[in-house]
Amino acid sequence: MPFGLQPTHLIIIAIVALILFGPSRLPEIGRALGKTLKEFQSATKEATQSFTQEVTKPSEPPQAESPTVACKACGKPIQAGMKFCPECGAAQ
Numbered sequence: 001m002p003f004g005l006q007p008t009h010l011i012i013i014a015i016v017a018l019i020l021f022g023p024s025r026l027p028e029i030g031r032a033l034g035k036t037l038k039e040f041q042s043a044t045k046e047a048t049q050s051f052t053q054e055v056t057k058p059s060e061p062p063q064a065e066s067p068t069v070a071c072k073a074c075g076k077p078i079q080a081g082m083k084f085c086p087e088c089g090a091a092q
C-alpha cells in the first residue's frame, strides 16, 4: 500500500512539521487553533442565548417603572403619587 497511513508516516509528518514551523511555533499553532475553536463556541452560545431571550422574553409595558396618571385639572400625564401637577400646579 503506497499511500497507507502508518505510524511511521505520522512520525515523518511530525518531523516535517517541526522542520517547517520549528518546535517553538507548534504550541503557538495549537493555541491559535484552540482560540479559534473557543471563539466559535462562544459565538454560537451567544447567538443561541440572544435567540432564546428574544423568544422567551415577555413584552413588558413601557412605563412599568413610573406609572402615570392624568392630572385632575389639565389632564396631562403626570407621575403617580405626585402631590402637584408639574404642568399646571394643581393639587392632586
Ligand SMILES: [Zn+2]
Pocket: 071, 072, 073, 074, 075, 076, 085, 086, 087, 088, 089, 090
Ligand atoms: Zn395639571
